[in-house]
Amino acid sequence: MPFREKTAWVMTLILTGAGIYYFQKVASLSGALGETAPPVMAFLIGYVVLVVLTSIVGNIALAMMSPGEAEAPADEREKMILDKAGHWSGYVMAVGVISALLNYAVFQDGHMLFHAAFGSLMASQIAEYLIQIVLYRRGV
Template sequence: MSLNEKSALAMGILSLLVLAWFASMIVPPVIAGGGAPGPAELPLILGSVLFIIASIVIQAVLRGFSPKDAVRGEDDRDRMIMYKAGAYAGSFFGFVVVWGLFQYATTGNADAMFATCLIGLLAATAACFGLQIAFYRIAH
């Protein structure tokens, strides 16, 4: 496994954990019929800061264990895989944002739009890393 593939795997797992955490705060009230909860600033800030810190630590550890790969950098294949995965994930996120805007236009509920866009952003991030792993596996 190349360093970029290991990085995508680790970041994909981290993204799924953050997605599950945020979804656990948003989805149960919706299922219970209470509608989407308003954005709570502390969990959003805490989740974002922890995601950033964990990302930095993960990348430092991966590069520490693979210094030769870290110095090598990215080649054209790596850039194409990341571009392709990002394009698919970005298209998915665009669809989710349009869906969130549609929700807001039809219900007037900004909290539902925010929740939809947040879950969509986190899902698109996890999907981007998952697609990178799939494209690396297909390329081998």
């Protein structure tokens, strides 16, 4: 398996796990409040710290397993895969943000707008890595 595909798997797992952590907290607080929870800095910081620390550990572990591949720059096929994945993940974010804006226009819920926009960012990042994995496996 190419080094960058391994990285994509690790990042998909990390981002999915961190996203579940964040939205479980938000859902739990929203349930307690009886309305959409406001953005909570502690949750956001928790999400960022979780993603940053686990990414560093995961990527260091992968690099130690195959140091040669880790240092090599992306070749022409990998650059194409990264470009396509970045392109398609942009659509995922656009759909999420537009949905968030429409939701705000109808329900006037600013807290939901924040969470939906943040969720769109997460979803587009996860989609980017998932698309990379698909392209590595099925061909560009």
